[in-house]
Amino acid sequence: MRLKLLFTAILFVSASISQAQSKDEQQIRNLLQTQVEAWNRGDLEAFMQTYWKSDSLMFIGKNGIKWGWNETLANYKKGYPDTAAMGKLSFNIIQVKRLSVMYCYVVGKWMLTRSIGDISGHYDLLLRKIKGRWVIISDHSS
Template identity: 50%
Template structure:
């Protein structure tokens, strides 16, 4: 019985540490994206996304499928530093879905000379080849 309790305790402790490390990695990825955006570097910002035709970005105009199309959407919508502004994320919830999947809910805000905008987002991350990547991004404005 003692051995069983010890094994259960070790398993729980291991899972807690793993989740803490995953959350730390996800926070780092989002911080890197924020910094890339604020440098005007959409290419580096996109490194947080899954480079796949199966990537989904859901916004006010519907669903954009694929990495290339999502990148083009960002470049078209934010075609100047004035439109890009300064990005700030407010991370609200980290929800583990599976050992290799997380949902992150947060707020975003762009401070811009052409008018501030912001809203909320839900990101689904998968760990692919040992790296956390956004596989689905649902971003709302308002």
């Protein structure tokens, strides 16, 4: 009887953890879809709402490290000054890995389809749950 009770408790805890993980993963996938939609509207400010609005936000790209939300937005505006440069964004999410209750790690590929020439690369993101909301705290895109 005790063994059966223990087994039932383990199954319940496993199911609860799995459900929480899939809920978090779905929220993160929705966050990335929000980014795609904002980008494809040409709305960099809306795109940036998925990032941590902090001076501690870290963005690593081909020109090195940029710190802070404002610096990252300015960098995007400089690199993508108009909708022709922005093109149409799509993501191929390769992995969403929950590191803890507060952190998730995402690896994927980004693609821009543009009239001036398509480009693509890979990214890895570290997300943190802050005040019940997942935000990107570190972005390494190449």
